[in-house]
Amino acid sequence: MSRAQTRGSRQGRAGIRDVAAAAGVSITTVSDALNGKGRLPDATRRHVREVADRLGYRPSAAARTLRTGKSGLIGLTVTTYGDEPFTFTEFAYFAEMARAATSAALARGYALVILPATSRHDVWSNVALDGTVVIDPSDHDPVVTELVRQGLPVVSDGRPAGTLPVTAWVDNDHEAAVLDLLDHLADAGARRIGLLTGTTTDTYTRLSTTAYLNWCERVGQDPVYEAYPAHDPCAGAVAADRLLARPDRPDAVYGLFDPNGTDLLAAARRYGLRVPDDLLLVCCSESTVYATTEPPITTLSLKPRRIGTAVVQLLIDAIEGIDTDGPVEQVIPTELIVRTSSQRRSPRTTVSPPRSPAKD
Amino acid sequence: MSRAQTRGSRQGRAGIRDVAAAAGVSITTVSDALNGKGRLPDATRRHVREVADRLGYRPSAAARTLRTGKSGLIGLTVTTYGDEPFTFTEFAYFAEMARAATSAALARGYALVILPATSRHDVWSNVALDGTVVIDPSDHDPVVTELVRQGLPVVSDGRPAGTLPVTAWVDNDHEAAVLDLLDHLADAGARRIGLLTGTTTDTYTRLSTTAYLNWCERVGQDPVYEAYPAHDPCAGAVAADRLLARPDRPDAVYGLFDPNGTDLLAAARRYGLRVPDDLLLVCCSESTVYATTEPPITTLSLKPRRIGTAVVQLLIDAIEGIDTDGPVEQVIPTELIVRTSSQRRSPRTTVSPPRSPAKD
DNA sequence: GGCGTTGACAGGTACGTTTCTGCATGATCG
DNA sequence: CGATCATGCAGAAACGTACCTGTCAACGCC
Numbered sequence: 001m002s003r004a005q006t007r008g009s010r011q012g013r014a015g016i017r018d019v020a021a022a023a024g025v026s027i028t029t030v031s032d033a034l035n036g037k038g039r040l041p042d043a044t045r046r047h048v049r050e051v052a053d054r055l056g057y058r059p060s061a062a063a064r065t066l067r068t069g070k071s072g073l074i075g076l077t078v079t080t081y082g083d084e085p086f087t088f089t090e091f092a093y094f095a096e097m098a099r100a101a102t103s104a105a106l107a108r109g110y111a112l113v114i115l116p117a118t119s120r121h122d123v124w125s126n127v128a129l130d131g132t133v134v135i136d137p138s139d140h141d142p143v144v145t146e147l148v149r150q151g152l153p154v155v156s157d158g159r160p161a162g163t164l165p166v167t168a169w170v171d172n173d174h175e176a177a178v179l180d181l182l183d184h185l186a187d188a189g190a191r192r193i194g195l196l197t198g199t200t201t202d203t204y205t206r207l208s209t210t211a212y213l214n215w216c217e218r219v220g221q222d223p224v225y226e227a228y229p230a231h232d233p234c235a236g237a238v239a240a241d242r243l244l245a246r247p248d249r250p251d252a253v254y255g256l257f258d259p260n261g262t263d264l265l266a267a268a269r270r271y272g273l274r275v276p277d278d279l280l281l282v283c284c285s286e287s288t289v290y291a292t293t294e295p296p297i298t299t300l301s302l303k304p305r306r307i308g309t310a311v312v313q314l315l316i317d318a319i320e321g322i323d324t325d326g327p328v329e330q331v332i333p334t335e336l337i338v339r340t341s342s343q344r345r346s347p348r349t350t351v352s353p354p355r356s357p358a359k360d
Numbered sequence: 361m362s363r364a365q366t367r368g369s370r371q372g373r374a375g376i377r378d379v380a381a382a383a384g385v386s387i388t389t390v391s392d393a394l395n396g397k398g399r400l401p402d403a404t405r406r407h408v409r410e411v412a413d414r415l416g417y418r419p420s421a422a423a424r425t426l427r428t429g430k431s432g433l434i435g436l437t438v439t440t441y442g443d444e445p446f447t448f449t450e451f452a453y454f455a456e457m458a459r460a461a462t463s464a465a466l467a468r469g470y471a472l473v474i475l476p477a478t479s480r481h482d483v484w485s486n487v488a489l490d491g492t493v494v495i496d497p498s499d500h501d502p503v504v505t506e507l508v509r510q511g512l513p514v515v516s517d518g519r520p521a522g523t524l525p526v527t528a529w530v531d532n533d534h535e536a537a538v539l540d541l542l543d544h545l546a547d548a549g550a551r552r553i554g555l556l557t558g559t560t561t562d563t564y565t566r567l568s569t570t571a572y573l574n575w576c577e578r579v580g581q582d583p584v585y586e587a588y589p590a591h592d593p594c595a596g597a598v599a600a601d602r603l604l605a606r607p608d609r610p611d612a613v614y615g616l617f618d619p620n621g622t623d624l625l626a627a628a629r630r631y632g633l634r635v636p637d638d639l640l641l642v643c644c645s646e647s648t649v650y651a652t653t654e655p656p657i658t659t660l661s662l663k664p665r666r667i668g669t670a671v672v673q674l675l676i677d678a679i680e681g682i683d684t685d686g687p688v689e690q691v692i693p694t695e696l697i698v699r700t701s702s703q704r705r706s707p708r709t710t711v712s713p714p715r716s717p718a719k720d
Numbered sequence: 721g722g723c724g725t726t727g728a729c730a731g732g733t734a735c736g737t738t739t740c741t742g743c744a745t746g747a748t749c750g
Numbered sequence: 751c752g753a754t755c756a757t758g759c760a761g762a763a764a765c766g767t768a769c770c771t772g773t774c775a776a777c778g779c780c
Contacts, residue, residue, distance in 0.1 A: 013510060015736060026760045031738060038739095039757060058510070061488040062431065063736035065422035066765050072486045073473070095455045102474050111487055113433070114462050114472045126432045127471050128421040150373060150418070233648065262652040269654065288593065289649045292622040294629065375766060386730045391768060398769095399727060423766035426735050 014055040023051040034059070065128050072110050074315060075124075075132035076101060077143065079202075080116040092258055092286040093304045094135075097157065100308030101133060108316050117143055131319045133157065133311050136202050137164055153318035155311050158203050159329075168314040168328035172302050174204060177334040178211035178254070181282055181300055184336060185252045189344040190280050192221060194243050194250030196260050198230035205230070208256055208284075224250045230257050240267040244279075252280035252342075261290050261297045261341075281341040296339035306332050374415040383411040394419070425488050432470050434675060435484075435492035436461065437503065439562075440476040452618055452646040453664045454495075457517065460668030461493060468676050477503055491679045493517065493671050496562050497524055513678035515671050518563050519689075528674040528688035532662050534564060537694040538571035538614070541642055541660055544696060545612045546579070549704040550640050554603050554610030555585035556596070556620050565590070568616055568644075584610045590617050600627040604639075612640035612702075621650050621657045641701040656699035666692050 020027045025048060032038030033048035065071040076098065102112050113127055117134070124143070129152060136158040137144050144164055147154050153167040160166045185193050195212045198205040209225075216223045224246065228239035236255075240263035243253060253264055261283035265275065273279045275295055282298045283290070290297040310330050380387045385408060392398030393408035425431040436458065462472050473487055477494070484503070489512060496518035497504050504524055507514050513527040520526045545553050555572045558565040569585075576583045584606065588599035596615075600623035603613060613624055621643035625635065633639045635655055642658045643650070650657040670690050 016738095017736080027737085028739080028761080029759060032759090035738085038759085041758075044758080056509070058485045060426070060736050061486055062422055062425040063765090064486075064738075065488075066420070066426050066735090066767090067737045067739085069765080071422065091452065091455050095451050098474075102476075106476060106483060109483070109486070111483060112474045114458075114474065116462075116466060123466060123469070123471060125418045126421055126424075126469070128425075149416070237652075259648065262649050265654075266652040287649070288619065289622050289647070292597075292626040294625075294654050376768095377766080387767085388731080388769080389729060392729090395768085398729085401728075404728080420766050423735090424768080426737085426765090427767045427769085429735080 013060075014057045016057070016059065019048070019052045019055055019057050022055060023048050070319075071128040071130055073113050073127065073129050074105055074110050074312070074319075075115045075127075075129045076112045077115050077117045077132055077134045077137075079136060080118055093302065096286050097135075097304035097308040100305035101312045102308075104309045104312040105316070108312075110312075110316060117141070131155070131167075131315045133315055134166070136204060137161075137166070138202070140164065153315055155315040155318070157307055157311050159207075161203055166327055167318045168330070170307050170310045170314065170330045170332060171203075172307075172334045173331050174207040174334075175211040175214075177300060177302075177336075178208050179215055181254060181336055182212065182215045184338070185254070185280050185282065185342060186219070188252075188276075188280055188342055190250075190252030192224060192248065192250045192252070193280075194246075194253040195223070195225035196236070196239060196243055196253060196255040196257070196264065196283075197225055197227045198256060199227045200230055205256060212254070222248070224248055233259070236260055237263045237266065240264045241270070244268060244271050244273065251278070253282075255281075255283035258283070258285040258287055261285055261287075261299065262293070265293060265297065276341050276344055280344065282336075291339065295341050298339045298342035299337050301335045301337060303332050303335060373420075374417045376417070376419065379408070379412045379415055379417050382415060383408050430679075431488040431490055433473050433487065433489050434465055434470050434672070434679075435475045435487075435489045436472045437475050437477045437492055437494045437497075439496060440478060453662065456646050457495075457664035457668040460665035461672045462668075464669045464672040465676070468672075470672075470676060477501070491515070491527075491675045493675055494526070496564060497521075497526070498562070500524065513675055515675040515678070517667055517671050519567075521563055526687055527678045528690070530667050530670045530674065530690045530692060531563075532667075532694045533691050534567040534694075535571040535574075537660060537662075537696075538568050539575055541614060541696055542572065542575045544698070545614070545640050545642065545702060548612075548636070548640055548702055550610075550612030552581060552584060552608070552610045552612070553640075554613040555583070556599055556603055556613060556615040556617070556624065556643075557585055557587045558590035558616060559587045560590055565616060572614070582608070584608055593619070596620055597623045597626065600624045601630070604628060604631050604633065611638070613642075615641075615643035618643070618645040618647055621645055621647075621659065622653070625653060625657065636701050636704055640704065642696075651699065655701050658699045658702035659697050661695045661697060663692050663695060 016027055016030050020030045023030065025044065029040065029044065030048050030052070033040055033045045034052060078094065105112050110130070113129065115123060131153040132147055134141070134144055134154055134156045137156050137160055139162045141164060144154055144166065148165050156166045156169040157171070158169065159171045160169055182193055195209070197209050212225070213223055226239045226243040228235040230236070236257060236259050240255070240260060243250070244267045255261060255264055261281065264281055264283070268275055268279050275281050282300065284300040284302065286301055286304055290299050310332060314328055314330065376387055376390050380390045383390065385404070389400065389404065390408050390412070393400055393405045394412060438454070458472070465472050470490070473489065475483060491513040492507055494501070494504055494514055494516045497516050497520055499522045501524060504514055504526065508525050516526045516529045517531070518529065519531045520529055542553055555569070557569050572585070573583055586599040586603040588595040590596070596617060596619050600615070600620060603610070604627045615621060615624055621641065624641055624643070628635055628639050635641050642660065644660040644662065646661055646664055650659050670692060674688055674690065
């Protein structure tokens with residue numbers, strides 16, 4: 001059996017060799033013609049392209065990756081709780097962030113691979129990545145360390161704690177956001193502001209909580225807060241209830257996590273507290289449901305779409321060698337979407353307008 | 361410069377050659393030792409493994425893929441609206457489905473790549489896929505056709521319309537779900553049930569709408585419905601308002617899309633309609649916020665987690681050659697989560713319990 | 721003691737690209 | 751008119767792995 005026969009009879013996809021043979025040119029010419037490289041007359045280029053189309057030729061991604069060292073794939077690392085990737089409470093944030101990141105990556109010719117932040121590197125080593133986005137990495141994340149050791153650029157969503165050697169990071173200014181928000185509540189007449197926070201040690205929770213404690217110290221208020229494991233969807237409702245059941249019940253509450261708004265609203269109803277008259281409410285959320293709750297709830301948006309886009313842009317810049325020295329930092333402003341729940345004297349009982357389309 | 365020097369001085373990752381040299385064995389032995397193949401004494405196996413660890417050896421995914429023809433990557437195709445992948449209204453469903461799919465894939469050693477359902481195959485051909493999950497493919501989806509032509513298994517979430525040659529599909533029985541739901545509303549005393557539906561032609565919308573029309577014909581009710589472009593987050597609120605503003609205002613409404621619950625609730629408040637006394641409400645949603653709205657809203661869950669898991673299992677089965685003839689079909693039962701909004705006479709004013717953890 | 725048999729490894733090829741190098745051919749120029 | 755040079759293309763060497771095909775020793779068997 002000759003080589004030619006072997007080639008010719010290959011079932012499945014046509015290779016670059018087949019195209020070369022069919023077009024009567026060399027492999028080099030085919031590669032150059034299709035990739036727009038080399039010095040070829042337009043006639044040859046067109047001819048090759050046409051033959052390739054006719055044969056339904058698709059270059060092998062694996063071979064290209066092996067040869068060039070670039071796969072066009074970006075890892076999207078999500079924290080896992082138990083067996084499941086990403087937490088329930090992060091849904092809206094994660095979905096929006098991932099959506100923007102996917103979109104930004106595709107626009108630049110990259111695709112996203114969802115990977116868990118487990119240290120089992122058997123999954124990681126099975127996929128050729130050009131770089132990785134890490135969401136809220138822990139202090140000395142072994143995955144990040146390993147990736148950086150391999151020379152891969154790593155950009156984190158969330159300020160890296162400790163000496164984590166990321167290529168770049170994007171984050172909000174969580175302290176400023178919380179302080180601003182607490183001032184807003186105080187302006188609306190809050191005397192004792194409570195906090196619904198998490199027991200986890202991630203950067204977001206930590207920064208937000210210390211910002212709250214600092215604010216309390218500054219204005220001379222005793223901290224009133226309940227912490228619960230944020231990845232447990234039930235625990236939030238229980239913690240909200242506990243917070244409002246305290247003898248030193250707060251007259252305003254900020255909830256750090258997405259579902260806290262409905263949790264707190266339900267708890268307030270149980271205790272006969274009117275919002276915003278007896279209790280001011282704000283929570284950090286990307287969900288649009290809070291525009292149509294009764295009453296609509298003020299939310300703090302972390303702008304996940306801008307974060308997702310920024311993270312991917314920085315990563316691809318690093319991949320494509322737009323080098324900078326030292327980690328690049330980018331701070332995305334938050335947005336406080338003020339609704340009825342945080343305005344003590346509602347100006348008038350307005351008809352709540354339809355949700356806004358959430359443009360950016 | 362000798363070859364050995366070239367190898368030795370290679371910056372970056374160590375290759376299988378380096379491991380073989382350092383361990384004093386051949387490349388074959390290293391490959392066999394690490395992959396658990398061949399006939400090697402345990403001593404050699406351990407030795408090779410240890411040397412590989414010491415050198416920080418990670419096999420090249422690209423080379424492995426090129427050699428074996430398997431990449432361990434599964435495409436997750438999402439419909440795009442404009443530039444953005446997946447729609448806003450699908451958030452909770454998509455997030456849960458993707459979460460389950462990711463988890464199931466990882467458990468079997470595969471990773472998910474998010475890809476848009478655009479026909480621009482330049483993105484597709486840049487990544488080596490072992491198979492693809494397609495969410496709600498359109499009638500003669502060119503992407504699906506192309507993938508199948510390449511011999512890749514394709515499993516769709518949603519019954520394929522027309523003669524789309526998918527390997528397998530998973531879906532709910534949407535007709536049965538809608539009929540069941542409408543019966544439930546009728547049992548609760550509804551005399552005229554309205555529908556909030558979409559203008560898109562995807563299978564879900566189409567099947568659900570025709571099921572509604574059939575039901576109306578069967579019980580002799582005039583259909584009362586409003587259709588709107590489901591991918592526009594504002595249009596839902598407007599359509600909900602329009603539906604309740606009609607002269608033949610329904611006394612019960614089913615909303616096909618996730619945000620319809622809050623949209624309808626807000627509209628009902630504008631018109632002074634009490635839920636469930638004046639208006640019964642059900643919507644199709646995976647969101648847990650409907651457990652804590654005022655009143656809690658009955659939802660139809662499509663069980664996206666079970667769908668995501670099933671889709672991935674079927675796909676990997678096909679990839680790994682557990683062949684079957686003809687497309688495999690799997691129907692996942694829906695679940696009607698009955699809450700206050702669809703019970704005309706609420707048995708007693710219960711304290712609404714904390715959200716359930718949504719186990720499956 | 722010749723002979724299949726089996727264990728333990730080495731050599732070499734193929735996977736399908738990209739790209740470096742090289743070789744003709746004709747054009748340009750001093 | 752020979753030297754130089756751009757042009758258009760072909761050959762072949764990688765990229766790093768997996769696996770098929772040996773080879774060589776030791777070993778039991780009649």
